[in-house]
Amino acid sequence: MPHLHFTPQLRRFTETPQLHCEAGSVREALEAAFMLNPKLRGYVLDDQGDLRPNVAVFVDGRRTLDPAAPLGADSQVHVLQALSGG
Structure with missing residues (x-):
């Protein structure tokens, strides 16, 4: 079963579940995390449902x-x- 990890940077803003989930794609795994914390969606995906430019998977x-x-x-x-920054 795929395992989804979020790095600590996102935890500064909202809860980031670490989970094993039945998922056939990255999107399905992310949706499982968003079900546990809907606020996380806005930090990971843009308004069109694409990965934000500052998010790496x-x-x-x-x-x-x-x-x-x-x-x-x-x-x-x-x-x-x-x-980013210096």
Whole structure:
């Protein structure tokens, strides 16, 4: 079952559940997290349902920009908020 991880940067703003979920795609895994905390959606997705430019998603160590990216049975999905500044 895929495992969804959020990095600590997002926890500064809202709860970020770490969960195992039945999901065939990144979007399905994210939707499972949004069911637990609807406020999280606005930090991860834009108004069109696409990943925000400051959010990076890695599936099994490879970055994806596609919320429809498929997940394997044991995929590890990491959602991070990119930091900027100096």
